[in-house]
Amino acid sequence: MSLKVLVVGGYGNFGFIVCRHLAGxxxxxxxxxxxxxxxxxSLARQLPLATWCGDAQGPGFSEALRQLxxxxxxxxxxxxxxxxxxxxxxxxxxxxxxxxxADCRTFVNGIHVLDEQARAAGVAVLSGCSSVPSLSxxxxxxxxxxxxxxxxxxxxxxxxxxxxxxxxxxxxLAYAGKPILQRRHGQPHAVxxxxxLQRRRLPGxxxxxxxxxxxxxxxxxxxxxxxxxxxxxxxxxxxxxxxxTAALAQAVRIGLITDPAPWxxxxxxxxxxxxxxGDGLSALYIEATGIDHNDLPLRLNIQLTAxxxxxxxxxxxxxxxxxxxxxxxxxxxxxxRPCVGEISVAExxxxxxxxxxxxxxxxxxxxx
Numbered sequence: 001m002s003l004k005v006l007v008v009g010g011y012g013n014f015g016f017i018v019c020r021h022l023a024g025x026x027x028x029x030x031x032x033x034x035x036x037x038x039x040x041x042s043l044a045r046q047l048p049l050a051t052w053c054g055d056a057q058g059p060g061f062s063e064a065l066r067q068l069x070x071x072x073x074x075x076x077x078x079x080x081x082x083x084x085x086x087x088x089x090x091x092x093x094x095x096x097x098x099x100x101x102a103d104c105r106t107f108v109n110g111i112h113v114l115d116e117q118a119r120a121a122g123v124a125v126l127s128g129c130s131s132v133p134s135l136s137x138x139x140x141x142x143x144x145x146x147x148x149x150x151x152x153x154x155x156x157x158x159x160x161x162x163x164x165x166x167x168x169x170x171x172x173l174a175y176a177g178k179p180i181l182q183r184r185h186g187q188p189h190a191v192x193x194x195x196x197l198q199r200r201r202l203p204g205x206x207x208x209x210x211x212x213x214x215x216x217x218x219x220x221x222x223x224x225x226x227x228x229x230x231x232x233x234x235x236x237x238x239x240x241x242x243x244x245t246a247a248l249a250q251a252v253r254i255g256l257i258t259d260p261a262p263w264x265x266x267x268x269x270x271x272x273x274x275x276x277x278g279d280g281l282s283a284l285y286i287e288a289t290g291i292d293h294n295d296l297p298l299r300l301n302i303q304l305t306a307x308x309x310x311x312x313x314x315x316x317x318x319x320x321x322x323x324x325x326x327x328x329x330x331x332x333x334x335x336x337r338p339c340v341g342e343i344s345v346a347e348x349x350x351x352x353x354x355x356x357x358x359x360x361x362x363x364x365x366x367x368x
Contacts, residue, residue, distance in 0.1 A: 003327040006031040006070045008056045008087060009077035010049075011039040013165040014101055017316035018074055021351065023047040027327040031068060034077075057086045065094035072326060074129075074319040075100035079171025080107040088114055088336070092121045097332065099129040099319050099339060104171065105180075108133070108216035114336035124332035126322070126339035131157060131284055132215045132232075134318040135348055137340040139286055139302050140225060143362065146300070148293045150225045155217070155286040156233035158200075158208040161241075161278020162309045163271040166264070172213070173264040176245065177252030180214040183222055183230035194249035197242065198233070203361065204305050205281045209242035210235040211249070216338055224340070227288075237278050241271055282311030299365040310357045318343055321351035 005022060009015040010032025022030050030049040033056060034040055040051040052064060056077065065073070073096055075087050080102035091098035092114060102108050108128035118125045128134060136155055144150065163169070175193040182189050196212040210233035221230050235242045244267055251257040286302040306314060321343045322332075332342055345360070352358055 002027055002029045003323065004029045004031065004069055004071045005323050006033050006052065006065070006068065006073050008033050008073060008075045010034055010051075011036065011043045012076055013168070013312065014316045015076035016043070017312060018076060018319055019043065019047055019049060021317065021320040021353070022323055023049050025324070025327070028323060031070065056090075057084070061087070062090035062094040065091065065096050070094070070096050072097045072099070072323060074323065076316075076319075078102065079167045079174075080104040081171045081174050083107060085111070085114060088125050088127075089117070092117050092123055092125065095121050095123055097124050097326070099126040099322055101130045101315060101319060102127050103130050103132050103215055103315070105214050105216045105218065108338050109219045111336045111338065118336040119334045122334045124334055125336035126332060126342060127337075128216050129318040129322060129339040129342075130315040131318070133217045133220050134339045134343055135284065135304070135314065135345075136217055136286060137220070137224065138343055138345045138348060139304070140221075140288065141341065142345055143288075143300055143302070144225065146292060146364065147288070147290045147298060148295065150227050150288050150290040152229040152289045153221055153225065153227045153286065154231040154233070155284070156200075156210050156213070157284050158202055158205060158210060158235055158282060159237050160280050160282040160306070160309050160311050161237040161271070161275045162280070162311065163268060163275060164312065166268050169268045169271075170261055170264045173245070173248065173260050173267070175214055176260050177249040180212065180218075182212065182218055182232070183228065186222075186228040192249060192253050194245050195253070196233070197246050200233075202283050202285060203303060204359075205279075205283055208235060208237070209239050211242065211246055220338060220340065225288075236271065237282065238274055240274070241267070244270065280307060280309045282306045284314065301361075301363045301365070303361045305359045305361070307357045307359075310352075310354055313352050313354060313358075317348060317351040321347045324351060
């Protein structure tokens with residue numbers, strides 16, 4: 001039997017990428033869902049898929065899932081900041097597996113509140129099926145055996161100049177200038193979001209500007225890897241975007257701006273206007289330091305580089321990898337949890353399916 005996959009927000013930036021990868025795949029029946037009938041119709045003209053027009057947050061969604069006999073829902077309809085778990089709850093009610101592309105720390109790490117319900121229904125509810133924490137954890141999981149102890153993890157994302165949707169920009173700038181918790185000396189350590197600017201040299205990309213950003217990993221990685229220091233940074237591919245974002249964060253921090261949303265719209269327009277100036281390169285990097293099994297210092301550097309503006313494929317394709325794995329017979333264990341340990345690096349890269357545009361580098365410094 002085919003696996004029926006319904007993509008909420010199938011015509012959005014990330015939803016379209018998910019649909020493009022899954023449409024026409026043997027063993028998968030794809031349904032794109034959204035509230036805009038015209039956009040769904042346009043999508044159906046481009047890709048071989050069915051559509052469902054309606055509100056996934058509304059009361060009729062669970063019944064629609066039953067009638068359509070859906071097996072897996074992929075929720076791409078962000079931003080997830082301040083969003084309820086209504087979509088996931090209706091999936092549980094309908095007995096349907098669920099994953100989302102959220103990278104909002106409170107949303108992803110709060111999904112445990114649905115664990116008892118999901119277990120009782122026999123379904124998996126997986127949040128954060130994206131670059132963080134799914135891919136970042138998969139990359140570290142494959143290398144952790146070299147370490148006796150990991151003391152510090154700094155990782156981050158430098159995007160290309162290609163802008164995501166406005167909703168994504170509004171979501172990630174919602175905490176600009178506001179305290180976010182990283183980890184220092186084994187304890188929570190507050191830093192202002194989108195500040196702490198630093199220049200980092202990324203092989204193949206040159207120097208990029210990065211700032212402190214809030215992600216689910218800051219809660220997960222201390223327990224998963226035992227690291228006493230955790231830092232995550234991110235930034236747009238062009239320096240003016242990084243500086244403008246930092247200026248917004250500083251204005252919020254000192255009280256000159258109380259609501260960053262209108263400014264997020266301006267920054268989004270500026271970013272779209274400057275896209276043509278970018279080099280199309282983006283990267284996810286991880287630097288872990290600790291000691292090896294001979295008690296000698298060990299440093300790990302991982303970088304996943306995307307060329308030709310393929311960066312958005314990376315957060316989108318965790319859900320693609322999960323769907324392909326389920327179509328081949330895999331079923332995730334029932335329960336509600338962050339999506340870590342479900343997808344291997346090889347499965348992730350196979351889902352992206354762009355070997356000429358995606359390069360993975362793993363380097364160690366220390367004793368061979």
